Amino acid sequence: MDIVLGLIVSVLQDGFIYGIMAIGVCVTYQVLNFPDLSV
Structure with a gap:
């Protein structure tokens, strides 16, 4: 049970x-209209 x-x-x-x-x-996409994928 501990494993689960x-x-x-x-x-x-x-x-x-x-x-x-x-x-x-x-x-960031909604605010900047740019897909910032650097997170």
Whole structure:
């Protein structure tokens, strides 16, 4: 059970980080009208 819980936590952390990166790209694209992929 500990392995499953650790896996779930790591997947959620990775998803949170990728979500923040995607929001950053969307905001720069909307504000600058330029796809800034340097995040």
